[in-house]
Amino acid sequence: MNGLQYALDLIDRSFSNGISRARNETRGLDNAVNTANSGIGRLRNTGQSTFSSLAQYARTAGIAILAALSVGALTxxxxxxxxxxxxxxxMENAIVFASGQQGAKNMAFLDTTIKDLNLNMESSYKGFQTLTGSLKGTxxxxxxxxxxxxxxxxAAxxxxxxxxxxxxAFLALSQ
Incomplete structure (x- = not known):
């Protein structure tokens, strides 16, 4: 069995060095992977922090732009x-002037008629102003x-x- 024992010892010594080297290299690989993961984690945290800062700046800028637009719109x-x-x-002053003493009565009539007939307010005021002015003194x-x-x-x-x-139509009548 000496020969067998010698062969086993020889195999054990041959593999033992290889196994030790493999273990050492595996530890080195593990360390490299851990270092890379740590770097990726720091990079992710930095990216999230940067993105959060950019998002905050965008919100602040958006609020400022909205405020500026709101002030412009209100103005x-x-x-x-x-x-x-x-x-x-x-137009009201012209109607009251052309109507003389009946100015207030004409304005009340005009406003009521516009509401009752659902007429356009601006064209009705212009039309009544033109009509009142042209029929004054007749x-x-x-x-x-x-x-x-x-x-x-x-009719309208x-x-x-x-x-x-x-x-x-009011212009035609007044002419």
Whole structure:
């Protein structure tokens, strides 16, 4: 058995060195993998942190842009309201002036008729202003002017005329 024992010892010594080397290299490979995983983890954390910072900057910038647009929109809306109010005040002043003592009565009639007949407010104001101005000092001043306006308003409503068409009808009558 000496020969067999010698062969086994020889095999054991041959493999023993290889196995030890394999173990050492496996440990080195494990260390390299752990180092790589650690680096990937740091990189992921840095990426998440950077992305969170970018997202926060984007939110802040979005809020600032929204605020700027809102202020611009409010300013524009305010200017538009002021312009429309000024236009209607001008038309109302012209109606009251042309109507003389019946100014308040004509304005109340005009507002009621616009609501009752569902007429366009701007074209109705313009039409009544034109009609009142052109019939001032004639036999058709006063109640007759209101009757004419109401008749044209009813016709415009029944015929489903546009605001421009209604305004054109009042202009034609006033001429």
């Amino acid at each position: 524009s809306f305010g200017k538009e309201i002021t312009g429309i109010t000024s236009k209607f005040e001008g 036999a058709l001043e006063g109640q007759a002017t209101r009757d004419i306006f109401e008749a044209v308003g009813i 409503s029944v015929m489903n005329l546009s605001a421009e068409q209604s305004e054109g």
